[in-house]
Amino acid sequence: MNTGKQDQTFMLEALQLSKQALPNCRPNPPVGCVLVKDQQIISAGFTQKPGAMHAEAQALAELQLPLIDVCAYVTLEPCSFVGRTPACAQSLIDSKVSRVVIAILDPDPRNNGRGLAMLEAAGIEVKLGVCTSQVQSFLSPYLISATVY
Ligand SMILES: [Zn+2]
Incomplete structure (x- = not known):
């Protein structure tokens, strides 16, 4: 199996799913996340209403931890700060996923590379820039520095 091709396929799944976050997630960005093991989606999530679960948290919520040999696909860089x-x-670090694939970095000044750095510092393999243009064209109108989380 070609990993690059597989990464694109699952990232597009996450993008598709993220569209379901609208309009309830506003003013937070509509993010999608799928968790994949042995080339199968085992769980998925998208941004819930403000103060409720983010995409990653929703995808992790129903699963028994730790996750072994699981790859997380997230359309936006996971948040690195504790908000609401x-x-x-x-949460991804605690779940023990082995790999995280991210489409685009979060321009929110509280994040902006910090989420990615946290994952890498924890020894997780991180790949940035999968399906960037597709995700960017859907997500960028919602990316503002004043997200409330
Ligand atoms: Zn988050």
Whole structure:
């Protein structure tokens, strides 16, 4: 199986799913997340209403931890700061996923590369830039620095 091709397929699944976050997630960005093991989606999530679960948290919620040999596909860089909900980067680290694939970085000044750095510092393999243009064209109108989380 070609990993690059597989990454695109699952990222597009996450993008498709993220569209379901609208309009309830506003003013937070509509993000999608799928968790994949042995080339199968085992769980998925998208941004819930403000103060409720982010995409990553929803995808993780129903699963028995730790996750072994699981790859997470997220359309936006996982948040690294504790707002109204726990930081998703930390939740992914705690879940023990082995790999995280991210389409675009979060321009929110509280994040902006910090989420990615946290994952890498925890020894997780991170791949950035899968399906960037497709995700960007859907997501960028919702990316503002004043997200409330
Ligand atoms: Zn988050």
